[in-house]
Amino acid sequence: MEGLVMAAQLLLGLSILVGLHELGHLVAAKMFGMRVEQYYIGFPPKVFGFRFGETEYNLGAIPLGGFVKISGMIDESLDTEKLSEEPKEWEFRAKPAWQRLIVMMGGIIINVVTGIIIFIILTYQFGDTYLPKEEVVKYGIVAHDLGKEIGLETGDKITQVNGHDYQSFSDLVDAEVFLGDSSYYTVERNGQTLEVPIPRGFLDKLSDKESISNFIDPRFPYEVLDVVKGSNAEKAGLQAGDKIVSVNGQSVTYFDELQYFLKENSGKEVTLKVVRKPENDAEPIINEAETLTAEVEEDGTLGFHTKQLVDLGFTDYTFAQAIPKGTEEAFNIVWVSIRGIGKIFSGEVSASKSISGPIGIAQIFGGTWDWVRFWRMTGLLSMVLAFTNFLPIPALDGGHVAFLTYEIVSGRKPSDKFLEGAQKVGMVILLSLMTFAIFNDIFKLFF
Known part of the structure; x- marks a missing residue:
């Protein structure tokens, strides 16, 4: 379908x-x-x-x-x-x-x-909904395999791109960053500031949707948004608004930590410490965490959706403001295309990974x-x-x-x-x- x-x-x-x-x-x-x-x-x-x-x-x-x-x-x-x-x-x-x-x-x-x-x-x-730099720096990033390959680590707080400030997380993974000849991230790690260079031709490794998802993601605290009916999460007693604060005694603060611990226990039974939101919407008390037992699916999931506990930014535009903004966004596509073709001819990016036909374009449209x-x-x-x-x-x-x-x-x-x-x-x-x-x-x- x-x-x-x-x-x-x-x-x-x-x-x-x-x-x-x-x-x-x-x-x-x-x-x-x-x-x-x-x-x-x-x-x-x-x-x-x-x-x-x-x-x-x-x-x-x-x-x-x-x-x-x-x-x-x-x-x-x-x-x-x-x-x-x-x-x-x-x-x-x-x-x-x-x-x-x-x-x-x-x-x-x-x-x-x-x-x-x-x-x-x-x-x-629709305006512009985005994850502001302040939230990125507050919680850091999740470095996946390609992120680790260039020297990033989970928890890194990216403060600048190419020596300049940025507005949102999307700016960190914008094509402009990878089309540059000497691009780099400025990172705060364990109280130290360092530069992480982006290798020439790295765009070649980010040529499809799957590769991009294997680079970096924003890190965020979370809570349960809703529980899938009939899932192991429902059987364990998880509810909307719950926060899982530990898995088998291992502390959990961020969603990526929860994912890691659950995958480590795929197909096994785990003990969860859960902080439940009071009915009067007051702040939950950590000391009153409940203990639940849940069976982890083979794919490392329990069966619930999450709500990111971050403050998203939103910019609303009048029609007059939308004209230059929309025009800029449209022509930026042309500029990125020109630079991308230049990278193909220079040999920095392979044509086989960059050129898509009807099947590749259809996949970008998505299955929903x-x-x-x-x-x-x-x-x-x-x-x-x-x-x-x-x-x-x-x-x-x-x-x-x-x-x-x-x-x-x-x-x-x-x-x-x-x-x-x-x-x-x-x-x-x-x-x-x-x-x-x-x-x-x-x-x-x-x-």
């Missing part, structure tokens, strides 16, 4: 973005009097279609892209049959270079605008339908789609933009034969990249 939800979110998100992208080309072309023969969301064979005016609007069976076919344009269809004839006034090739440039930029512009609008609305509607996460991912993909389409690769919009810019600057138009050849080369490059991404997804899924 989770796989179906992932696939459905991916297809809906891509259909929206591709539809808008191609609509940008279509509207710009019609604005300059060009004839648009076909508008496709997806690729043939056709599932559904209708004709309106001179244009046929279609939904294709292969939902991994889309296109518009503009008369007199050398595109992925490689339909060059009529190029030997004199250009008609309604053909793409008959229009001035600046008009053709706007048509090719239409899809990119629409994707950028879509991404910005999504992030502005999300910022305005969350509209906020869906629109955040769709906004991110919109900006990524705009960026990748702007790359100067023939067959992409950016390739057409590069040739048209050359024509405007030099006053000379590349020959139709050259453009046809470039289109073929570009299609080979794109098909190779798509094949690599899909097989790379499959490899990461099973190996």
Whole structure:
């Protein structure tokens, strides 16, 4: 079921973005009097279609892209049959270079605008909930395997990143930190201040969701939020509001400590000391802790959800404030993409760990339908789609933009034969990249 939800979110998100992208080309072309023969969301064979005016609007069976076919344009269809004839006034090739440039930029512009609008609305509607630096420094961090690998330890209090202050825990794991050439954390440990460098190319080890969760987490005290019905926690007598203060006599303050002790006793019976919240919501008394006996599941759990006892920060934005904030967040995605590609070409980050195809993207959407996460991912993909389409690769919009810019600057138009050849080369490059991404997804899924 989770796989179906992932696939459905991916297809809906891509259909929206591709539809808008191609609509940008279509509207710009019609604005300059060009004839648009076909508008496709997806690729043939056709599932559904209708004709309106001179244009046929279609939904294709292969939902991994889309296109518009503009008369007199050398595109992925490689339909060059009529190029030997004199250009008609309604053909793409008959229009001035600046008009053709706007048509090719239409899809990119629409994707950028879509991404910005999504992030502005999300910022305005939901604000920003975060774990403030004060709480991170108060309780420290939990260092998992990758965190320990670079020298971090559980309980470390990270006070600065690259010598600068930070606002929230998310700033500690922001892509900007790992894209730097000499990044480091300033840490307080056992009353001493030290620097923990982040190795070059470390981003390569944080290339997927599982790896990121194996880096660091915030440390926090906790209490039981609710108990799963029929679980071992319920059988033991745990209740909402309880705090487990020891497991088999070993003191527990933070949730990561509880997880450790429970995993150490997987499949075994444990003795729990529990401080129960009084009914009048007064502060519980440690000396009045109750003793419970519980059977730990094989996966090291008891069957309850936790409430983090930390003070979260929240920033609410007016619509006017959300405009620059949302725009900044949208363009930050483009900036991170540019730096990430630079790291791939420099060899610091491997392409196999950084490039994801449809399976990898679907996994990021997640197996449960969350509209906020869906629109955040769709906004991110919109900006990524705009960026990748702007790359100067023939067959992409950016390739057409590069040739048209050359024509405007030099006053000379590349020959139709050259453009046809470039289109073929570009299609080979794109098909190779798509094949690599899909097989790379499959490899990461099973190996």
